[in-house]
Amino acid sequence: MGFVYGVAAMGLTLIWGVMSVINLAHGPVIALGMFGSYLLFTLLGVNPYLALAPVAVFGLLLGFVIYGVAVHRVINAPHLSSLLATFAVNMIIIGLGTAIFSTSPQNIDYSLGSFEVGFLTIPFTRLLATAGAVLFTAALYLFLYFTRPGKAVRAVANNRRAAELMGIPSSLVLAFSFGLGTMLAAVAGGLIATFFPFTILSGGPYELKSFVICVLGGLGNPLGALLGGLILGALEGVVPAFMPVSWVPVVEFGLFVLVLLVKPSGLMGAK
Amino acid sequence: MKFWRQPGFWLPLVLIFLWGGAVLVLRQDTIRETAFTVLMFMALASSLNILLGYTGYVSFGHIVFFGLGGYTGFYLLSEQGWPLYLAAVGGGALSALIALLVGLAVLRLRGAYFALATIGINEAARAFVSNFGPFGGATGMFVNFSAYEKYGGAGPALWTTFTFLWITTLVVLVVSYLVKHSRFGLGLQAIREDEDAAMVMGVPAPRAKTITYVISAFFPGIIGTLYFFKNGNVEPGDAFQLHMSIEMLVMVMLGGMGTVLGPVVGATAYQGLRGYLLTSPIFKELHLAVAGLILLLIILFVPAGAVGWVRGRIPALRRVLE
Numbered sequence: 001m002g003f004v005y006g007v008a009a010m011g012l013t014l015i016w017g018v019m020s021v022i023n024l025a026h027g028p029v030i031a032l033g034m035f036g037s038y039l040l041f042t043l044l045g046v047n048p049y050l051a052l053a054p055v056a057v058f059g060l061l062l063g064f065v066i067y068g069v070a071v072h073r074v075i076n077a078p079h080l081s082s083l084l085a086t087f088a089v090n091m092i093i094i095g096l097g098t099a100i101f102s103t104s105p106q107n108i109d110y111s112l113g114s115f116e117v118g119f120l121t122i123p124f125t126r127l128l129a130t131a132g133a134v135l136f137t138a139a140l141y142l143f144l145y146f147t148r149p150g151k152a153v154r155a156v157a158n159n160r161r162a163a164e165l166m167g168i169p170s171s172l173v174l175a176f177s178f179g180l181g182t183m184l185a186a187v188a189g190g191l192i193a194t195f196f197p198f199t200i201l202s203g204g205p206y207e208l209k210s211f212v213i214c215v216l217g218g219l220g221n222p223l224g225a226l227l228g229g230l231i232l233g234a235l236e237g238v239v240p241a242f243m244p245v246s247w248v249p250v251v252e253f254g255l256f257v258l259v260l261l262v263k264p265s266g267l268m269g270a271k
Numbered sequence: 272m273k274f275w276r277q278p279g280f281w282l283p284l285v286l287i288f289l290w291g292g293a294v295l296v297l298r299q300d301t302i303r304e305t306a307f308t309v310l311m312f313m314a315l316a317s318s319l320n321i322l323l324g325y326t327g328y329v330s331f332g333h334i335v336f337f338g339l340g341g342y343t344g345f346y347l348l349s350e351q352g353w354p355l356y357l358a359a360v361g362g363g364a365l366s367a368l369i370a371l372l373v374g375l376a377v378l379r380l381r382g383a384y385f386a387l388a389t390i391g392i393n394e395a396a397r398a399f400v401s402n403f404g405p406f407g408g409a410t411g412m413f414v415n416f417s418a419y420e421k422y423g424g425a426g427p428a429l430w431t432t433f434t435f436l437w438i439t440t441l442v443v444l445v446v447s448y449l450v451k452h453s454r455f456g457l458g459l460q461a462i463r464e465d466e467d468a469a470m471v472m473g474v475p476a477p478r479a480k481t482i483t484y485v486i487s488a489f490f491p492g493i494i495g496t497l498y499f500f501k502n503g504n505v506e507p508g509d510a511f512q513l514h515m516s517i518e519m520l521v522m523v524m525l526g527g528m529g530t531v532l533g534p535v536v537g538a539t540a541y542q543g544l545r546g547y548l549l550t551s552p553i554f555k556e557l558h559l560a561v562a563g564l565i566l567l568l569i570i571l572f573v574p575a576g577a578v579g580w581v582r583g584r585i586p587a588l589r590r591v592l593e
Contacts, residue, residue, distance in 0.1 A: 022383050073571050079383050080329045081570055084524060087517055088567035095560025208394060213386055215542070249398035256391040260384060261376050 004191050006229025009213035010140065011184030014133055016214065018157040018177040019075055023088040025066060027207030028093035033059060033189025034198045035097070035247075038106050052190045059186030063179030071178060072171065084198060090186040098168045105197045109199035123155050129191040136187055144222070147182035212256040238263055279592060280448050284441060287313070291437035295430070303433050307501065311494055316522040316534035317447050318379050318490040322483055323520070324529035325456055327463035328378070329386040330484075331516060332393030333491065338510030338577050339396060340366035340492020341499040342406050348500060349414050350405075354421065355428075356435060359496040366492030367485045374484035378477065381466070390513065397511035411506025432501045436494065445492050448531045450486070459483055460529075464558045476492040521566055527576025530590050 009029055015023045033055050045259040070089050074081040098139045144150040155163040164170045189203065196202075213232050217224025232252065239248050287310070294306045319333050344362025347353040353361065377388045401409045422428035423518050448457045461469035470476045499505040518541070526537025544565070548558035573580050582589050 016383075022387070068566055070571075074574075077574065078327070078525075078527075079386065080323075080327075080520075081574060083329065083331070083383075083386060084273060084520060085567060085570045088563045088570065090380070091563025091566065092560045095557055095563060098559065099557050133547070208390070212392065246402050247398070250395055250402065253391045253395035253398060257377070257395060259389055260380060260388045260391065 003130045003137075003207055003226070003229060003233070004188055005206070005232055006226035007133045007136055007184055007189035007191070009210040009217070009225040009229050010137065010222045011181040011188070012207075012210045012217060013214045013217070013222060014140075014184070015178055015181035016219045017221065019071075019174050020079075020088065020152060021071060021075065021082045022079075023178075023181060024083060024207075025070075025089040025093065026182075026185050026210060027203030027205075028090050028097065028200075029059065029062065029203065030189035030192070030206050031097065031198065031203035032062070032093065033186030034202065035101060035106070035189075035192035036186060036199070037190040037193050038198075048194050049132065049188070052132065052187055054182050055186050055190045059183035060179040062186070063182030064175050066182065067178040072175070089186050094200060098161055101200050105199050116157040124196065125194045129194060132187075132191055136184065137222070140184070140222060149173075149176065153180075209252075212252055215256055215259055217229065242262040274326060280316075280424060281443055283535050283590075286438055287437070288446070291433075291440075292417070292458070295434065295437075298430075298432075300429075302365070303429070305546075307433055307436060307575060309539055310436050310440050312395060312538040312542060313535050314443045314494050314536045315491055316519050316526070317440075317443045318487045319519045320523050320528060320530075320534045321447055321450055322482070322487040322522055324533070325459040325463065326480060326483055328480065328484075329382075329520070330389045330487075331386045331520070332389035332513065333392070333487070334511060334513065334516035335389070335393040335396045336366040336488040337491040337495040337498075337515075338400070338507075339369060339495075340488075341495025341505055341510055342400060342412075344492070345412060345414070345499045345505045346406060348496070349412060355431065355497075355500060358500075358502025359435065359439075359493045361488065362496035363489045363492035365376075367489040370485045370488030371481065373483040378480045378484060380466060393511055393516065399506050400510070401507040407506075409507060411504055411509075414500065414503045429501055432497050436497050439490065439497070440491055444531060444535070446486065447534075448489075451529075451531060455479065455482075463529075487523060524566075524574075525569060525577055527578035527580070527582075530576070530578045530582070530592065533576050535577040540577070 006024070012023060012026050015021055020048045036058055037048050037051040037054040040046040040054065041048050046054075066086075066089050070085045071082060074085050142150075144154060152163070152173050153176065155166065156166055156170050156177070160170050163173075168207055188206070192198070193208070209232060213225055213228035215228075216231055217228030218227070235252060235255075239245075239251050291306065291310070294302055315333075315337065319330065322328055322330055322333075329571045340362035342362075343365040344358040347361050348355060348358035358423055373392060377385065377392070401404055406412065419425045419428045450459070458469065458474040458476075461472065461474050462479065464478050479494055495510070499510070502509075522537035522541045523534050524537070526533030527533065527538055545558070545562065548561055569576070575583060578592050581590055
């Protein structure tokens with residue numbers, strides 16, 4: 001689970017790191033990713049893992065659209081504006097989604113069986129989801145550090161004005177990073193859909209978890225996000241051993257507030 | 272004190288006074304319910320505005336004070352048999368106390384970090400209350416019916432609650448105006464424009480922010496108690512809705528942040544709009560999407576909100592619309 005959380009959180013952290021915008025439309029995009037794979041699987045019979053590719057492309061395009069419509073005008077305005085603009089997008093997606101899909105739970109009925117390691121039973125879907133998450137992380141890392149567009153993204157994140165002076169079209173790069181962020185969200189949604197039932201509203205809890213993860217790992221740091229995701233996944237596994245399951249959110253959000261207070265730059269924050 | 276003569280001070284007060292009075296005279300249950308909801312959001316949005324509008328700190332989880340205060344007040348009222356007004360003030364006092372403790376720590380954060388922390392606090396509080404025995408855990412609490420009897424049965428008790436809410440709303444507006452026009456409020460607005468510069472100029476920023484946070488947490492606590500007393504039950508899902516928190520922000524934005532009248536206008540407009548969208552046959556399915564679209568258009572093109580826009584366009588009205 002931790003790896004999949006990590007992918008969702010990486011999208012959020014990338015958007016934050018590049019343009020200092022907290023994307024409140026992250027949850028609905030995760031949910032859209034779930035529905036993307038669901039529709040491809042039930043209507044066209046596409047394997048849910050192959051379906052990730054069109055879902056990713058769709059996420060990228062959706063990100064361009066959201067950026068162009070909602071974010072571009074308020075990117076230099078105070079935080080409240082961009083928060084509320086992305087929240088408006090959130091409302092629009094959820095409103096449309098509720099009208100189209102209703103809020104009844106859906107499920108991708110797809111199982112690969114499971115195998116046993118000692119006393120643990122691990123379903124193959126989870127293993128593949130982990131592999132997919134690692135793959136996407138590696139791809140993102142390679143992209144950001146070893147390609148020209150990736151370098152442009154990092155340059156804009158570092159200093160937008162300087163990057164513009166060097167001839168980097170910053171608006172385009174910003175739109176592209178936003179697209180990348182939503183793409184990661186959609187992919188995470190597609191992965192989650194293979195093992196949990198979902199509704200159009202299910203993105204919300206993952207969005208909140210993504211916030212926690214981003215802060216744990218340091219806002220704007222993709223590798224930190226993956227680490228944070230692993231920590232959160234581990235917490236969800238370990239905490240129930242000591243106290244009732246319903247206390248898990250108390251621990252998670254308590255930790256979240258604590259990290260914000262003690263070390264707002266996160267565990268991997270470099271300062 | 273000169274402010275008694277200012278139209279910006281008494282205009283919203285007179286409007287709400289007359290409206291609430293009219294509802295009390297008419298004595299119709301449906302009108303009261305509508306007025307209750309709108310008044311509640313006016314008061315909530317105004318108290319959020321004291322923090323958001325004057326200091327510029329975005330509290331995304333402001334509803335936590337509504338929930339915690341509501342829970343406390345409800346507990347005092349139903350389990351301990353306190354009278355309603357005392358329980359409401361008790362709920363408010365607890366909210367204020369928690370705001371003081373939390374604020375001392377959290378207000379050191381700025382901008383988006385603060386906004387994120389408030390979301391975290393809300394979620395932590397929701398999860399905590401869901402597991403907290405005396406507050407009934409995940410199922411919440413139901414009102415002890417003997418609590419209604421003091422007010423002559425359930426029906427009259429609702430009217431009493433409405434009257435309390437009406438008075439609370441008026442008080443919130445007075446406080447909002449006083450804060451804005453005091454030396455203290457000027458300090459807050461300096462913090463909003465540039466916190467570091469304000470501190471250099473001698474504004475005691477940490478203390479001023481904490482006091483503001485406490486003020487803006489006190490009223491939601493009172494309102495929470497009244498609301499849950501009216502409903503007759505309280506449960507974690509209702510008390511800590513992040514959604515409602517954001518609706519409050521939308522109302523403040525809609526009306527114009529940093530103005531006294533803005534949240535009043537915003538709450539009325541938003542509730543009116545939502546009522547229309549929910550009942551109209553065309554938009555019924557899409558009401559959330561349409562509301563989102565309208566919000567987006569306002570943020571992109573009228574960031575100052577309705578009152579701010581009018582003030583900007585018609586200078587003569589600046590003295591009237593505060």
